[in-house]
Amino acid sequence: MASYDFKEIEKKWIGKYDGFAGYKGLDFEADKQKFYMLTEFPYPSGSGLHVGHGFAMTGADVYARYQRMMGKNVMFPMGWDAFGLPTENYAIKSGKNPKEITKEVTDNFRMQMRKLGFSFDWDREVNSTMPDYYKWTQWIFVKLFEKGLAHKEEMPINWCPKDKIGLANEEVIDGKCERCGSETEKRTISQWVVKITDYADRLLEGLKDTDFIEKVKAAQVNWIGKKEGAKIKFEIKTPDGFRVKPGMTGRKSETDILEVFTSRPDTLPGATFLVLAPEHPMVKHLMENSELIGWIPGQARNDIKRYLDEVKGRSEIERTDDTRAKTGVFTGIYAVNPLNNKEIPIWISDYVLMGYGTGAIMAVPAHDDRDKAFADKYNLPIDSEFVPDDLIISLIEEKGFGEKAVTYHLRDWIFSRQHYWGEPIPMIWCENCVPEGDGFRVKPGMTGSWIPVPEKDLPVVLPEVEKYQPTDTGESPLANIKEWVETTCPNCGGKAKRETDTMPNWAGSDWYFLRYCDPKNREMLASQEKMEYWMPVDVYVGGDEHNTLHLLYSRFIYQFLWDLGVVPKIYPEPYKKRLSHGVLLGPDGNRMSKSKGNVIVPDVVAETYGADVLRTYMMFMGPFDSTMAWNERSLVGVRRFIEKIFRLVTENAGKYVVTDLESSRLIHKLIKGAGEDLSQFKFNTVIAKLMETTNALLRSGAEVSSEDLGRVVKVLAPFAPFVTEELWNLLGGEFSVHAQEFPKFEEKYLMTDVITISVQINGKMRETIEVENDASEEAVVDTVKKIEKLEKYLLAGEIKKIIYIKGKTINFVVA
RNA sequence: GCCGGGAUGGCGGAAUGGUAUACGCUCAAGUCUCAAAAACUUGUGGUCGCAAGGCCGUGAGGGUUCGACUCCCUCUCCCGGCACCA
Numbered sequence: 071m072a073s074y075d076f077k078e079i080e081k082k083w084i085g086k087y088d089g090f091a092g093y094k095g096l097d098f099e100a101d102k103q104k105f106y107m108l109t110e111f112p113y114p115s116g117s118g119l120h121v122g123h124g125f126a127m128t129g130a131d132v133y134a135r136y137q138r139m140m141g142k143n144v145m146f147p148m149g150w151d152a153f154g155l156p157t158e159n160y161a162i163k164s165g166k167n168p169k170e171i172t173k174e175v176t177d178n179f180r181m182q183m184r185k186l187g188f189s190f191d192w193d194r195e196v197n198s199t200m201p202d203y204y205k206w207t208q209w210i211f212v213k214l215f216e217k218g219l220a221h222k223e224e225m226p227i228n229w230c231p232k233d234k235i236g237l238a239n240e241e242v243i244d245g246k247c248e249r250c251g252s253e254t255e256k257r258t259i260s261q262w263v264v265k266i267t268d269y270a271d272r273l274l275e276g277l278k279d280t281d282f283i284e285k286v287k288a289a290q291v292n293w294i295g296k297k298e299g300a301k302i303k304f305e306i307k308t309p310d311g312f313r314v315k316p317g318m319t320g321r322k323s324e325t326d327i328l329e330v331f332t333s334r335p336d337t338l339p340g341a342t343f344l345v346l347a348p349e350h351p352m353v354k355h356l357m358e359n360s361e362l363i364g365w366i367p368g369q370a371r372n373d374i375k376r377y378l379d380e381v382k383g384r385s386e387i388e389r390t391d392d393t394r395a396k397t398g399v400f401t402g403i404y405a406v407n408p409l410n411n412k413e414i415p416i417w418i419s420d421y422v423l424m425g426y427g428t429g430a431i432m433a434v435p436a437h438d439d440r441d442k443a444f445a446d447k448y449n450l451p452i453d454s455e456f457v458p459d460d461l462i463i464s465l466i467e468e469k470g471f472g473e474k475a476v477t478y479h480l481r482d483w484i485f486s487r488q489h490y491w492g493e494p495i496p497m498i499w500c501e502n503c504v505p506e507g508d509g510f511r512v513k514p515g516m517t518g519s520w521i522p523v524p525e526k527d528l529p530v531v532l533p534e535v536e537k538y539q540p541t542d543t544g545e546s547p548l549a550n551i552k553e554w555v556e557t558t559c560p561n562c563g564g565k566a567k568r569e570t571d572t573m574p575n576w577a578g579s580d581w582y583f584l585r586y587c588d589p590k591n592r593e594m595l596a597s598q599e600k601m602e603y604w605m606p607v608d609v610y611v612g613g614d615e616h617n618t619l620h621l622l623y624s625r626f627i628y629q630f631l632w633d634l635g636v637v638p639k640i641y642p643e644p645y646k647k648r649l650s651h652g653v654l655l656g657p658d659g660n661r662m663s664k665s666k667g668n669v670i671v672p673d674v675v676a677e678t679y680g681a682d683v684l685r686t687y688m689m690f691m692g693p694f695d696s697t698m699a700w701n702e703r704s705l706v707g708v709r710r711f712i713e714k715i716f717r718l719v720t721e722n723a724g725k726y727v728v729t730d731l732e733s734s735r736l737i738h739k740l741i742k743g744a745g746e747d748l749s750q751f752k753f754n755t756v757i758a759k760l761m762e763t764t765n766a767l768l769r770s771g772a773e774v775s776s777e778d779l780g781r782v783v784k785v786l787a788p789f790a791p792f793v794t795e796e797l798w799n800l801l802g803g804e805f806s807v808h809a810q811e812f813p814k815f816e817e818k819y820l821m822t823d824v825i826t827i828s829v830q831i832n833g834k835m836r837e838t839i840e841v842e843n844d845a846s847e848e849a850v851v852d853t854v855k856k857i858e859k860l861e862k863y864l865l866a867g868e869i870k871k872i873i874y875i876k877g878k879t880i881n882f883v884v885a
Numbered sequence: 886g887c888c889g890g891g892a893u894g895g896c897g898g899a900a901u902g903g904u905a906u907a908c909g910c911u912c913a914a915g916u917c918u919c920a921a922a923a924a925c926u927u928g929u930g931g932u933c934g935c936a937a938g939g940c941c942g943u944g945a946g947g948g949u950u951c952g953a954c955u956c957c958c959u960c961u962c963c964c965g966g967c968a969c970c971a
Contacts, residue, residue: 331970701896
């Protein structure tokens with residue numbers, strides 16, 4: 071019999087799966103339960119499929135195959151999240167068109183995935199950079215605009231001077247650009263902003279409906295960062311006495327009143343000063359409003375100016391470094407603590423952030439370390455008084471100087487990017503129109519307005535440009551294409567200009583799981599019927615790095631589409647279960663990186679060992695969600711296993727009609743255990759069990775029927791698709807093993823007449839004995855008492871108690 | 886600091902209240918061979934012992950239980966996420 075030759079086998083079968091019906095999810099299959107298995111679609115980079123992709127996708131593939139074998143109608147799609155900076159940067163360097171680059175790299179990825187035997191349904195392939203796809207990404211944006219959830223705003227943004235791109239808060243890590251690592255600066259640019267904060271509570275609540283693993287839920291909850299507390303109003307003492315109530319006098323309330331947010335209103339009596347963020351509007355107001363000149367003493371005025379300049383020049387990295395000594399400046403004016411009427415000074419410091427709460431805090435040095443540090447530095451008083459927590463809110467509300475309030479860590483989503491390789495934002499600026507009601511009206515000379523591109527004109531196709539480089543003014547290269555920018559207003563037909571910003575990377579991946587349900591639909595993003603059939607995603611496998619942002623954004627968009635009635639109202643969340651896969655480290659135990667030279671390339675491994683060995687090894691390394699280092703020796707161990715099972719089947723195929731009892735027991739035990747483990751994503755122990763069974767059968771020279779060999783082959787099939795197809799074929803099975811049902815175990819083989827139980831004395835294991843399956847306590851006690859070597863323990867004292875757990879153990883308590 | 890997850894042989898790991906270390910790697914001995922490799926067989930937690938066997942042993946300490954890797958409390962360390970977020 072020939073030995074295991076993976077090259078031959080993989081070559082023989084690989085083509086048979088092109089267009090193979092068994093891997094396709096059938097819309098509306100009535101006889102079967104649907105199962106939507108999703109794994110993140112990759113960003114196709116020039117360096118090809120990474121072994122990390124291979125690992126995650128193999129896990130998802132194994133599960134999808136298992137579900138198919140369990141009789142489900144499985145949709146397991148794949149696509150390309152292909153907009154993004156690396157491609158753009160490569161285009162800038164090489165002068166190649168990003169479209170062509172994307173075509174090349176996706177072809178390469180697809181070929182690599184085919185080699186690794188992934189059972190994707192290629193009929194459903196999507197590509198976020200194709201106009202027929204991003205038409206709907208743009209359409210969703212228009213809907214956000216129409217519902218008042220998108221608007222353009224002058225916003226200080228994080229600016230990466232190297233990539234020349236504005237970044238969302240979440241794209242800045244430790245004050246550095248997520249992509250290139252350069253330190254970011256603050257710049258004020260007019261940006262599209264999406265009001266995800268309107269959905270903060272929904273996004274929090276919705277988690278209760280899901281079956282996400284704990285750490286994923288925690289990541290979402292943390293990011294949303296809901297905090298309950300109170301907003302408290304402090305009156306400002308003016309030079310001419312106290313202003314009593316907002317709105318009661320000629321002056322605007324903002325002049326007199328400072329509002330702070332606190333999660334500890336009970337510490338209000340201990341508030342000994344107020345601190346404003348340098349960007350707080352009150353600061354500007356006090357400094358620039360001529361009416362208020364004189365409020366702030368001259369010296370303080372100079373100090374404030376100097377401090378504001380100092381802060382402005384400070385990088386994001388410095389500002390968020392909490393080990394840095396606190397800095398600040400006294401404004402020279404005072405506020406009044408509404409609880410005890412004490413006058414407390416108002417300071418400005420950059421440890422208070424404008425983006426959170428109200429941008430102003432009441433400082434309670436007795437209860438807060440940061441306030442304490444500030445108080446110590448500037449010799450401010452400390453007061454540890456507080457009032458009982460349960461009384462304070464009602465007291466505050468009763469007296470009218472504050473109210474219960476909730477604040478969130480989650481910020482609105484900056485949606486503009488000044489780059490070429492992204493979805494154009496489908497908006498047009500018209501000087502002559504203004505919004506009115508649900509629509510627009512022609513009213514020249516007024517403010518002008520942003521008008522969405524009508525659905526019939528979508529998609530706004532990304533035009534070809536000569537240079538992909540962002541402009542130095544911070545505008546996208548699209549701004550240089552005059553004939554594209556200049557257009558007509560959809561409302562008045564007059565001259566108008568297109569938006570030149572493009573969308574962030576996340577936009578295309580927000581809703582791709584919906585498109586898979588109906589990838590070729592030209593009328594809508596997906597038909598109701600198809601979404602109704604396939605949604606929600608049953609299992610979503612992805613990386614930890616997407617547990618906050620991608621997950622949150624896509625849940626938000628789904629909830630928004632739900633409100634629009636675009637997605638069917640079956641399940642309020644897009645994903646039922648979210649699972650995060652582990653990380654593969656290089657052989658040296660470090661993260662794989664080109665500079666460390668420890669990168670494992672899946673193609674190379676597959677060339678040497680075969681796709682089956684590679685896949686099986688990756689699933690055997692450890693738990694699917696853990697971090698593991700690559701180990702070539704263990705890989706060889708898995709190759710030995712595949713060779714053994716190959717030998718077991720080829721040597722016994724067609725030889726026996728009936729399997730001996732002992733072997734049947736082993737095989738049925740395997741089927742039971744493997745099924746349980748597979749359903750819980752415990753892939754490593756499935757393989758361990760397969761190894762155990764294979765070794766035992768080979769060692770005993772068992773007589774195993776072809777039918778039973780087939781059962782073993784089927785258990786291995788999700789892991790090693792090629793070799794199992796070959797073995798299945800050899801056993802006389804019809805193509806394909808991957809269209810077979812997962813074997814079922816028979817209870818009768820799991821029962822044995824004689825079982826081994828442990829004998830414990832005072833809880834300590836002393837001996838194992840063989841007893842009849844259903845032996846009574848008396849019988850077991852009898853047996854034990856006859857064992858000579860146990861006498862010394864049993865006679866050491868009186869037997870106080872005997873605990874007999876049938877089938878497991880008997881414990882004698884001797885004292 | 887907050888949140889989440891961990892800590893088991895020389896190594897990756899298994900065991901969710903009942904025989905700790907399954908499975909794989911490593912290492913050793915043996916079979917085969919002129920020899921080596923591969924393959925196969927056996928062994929491989931520590932310690933005492935010629936042996937039979939004993940004692941110890943799942944990060945540390947305590948607790949619950951007839952019995953704890955597993956449940957509870959306290960602590961240490963490691964990994965991941967978030968963070969001058971009031």
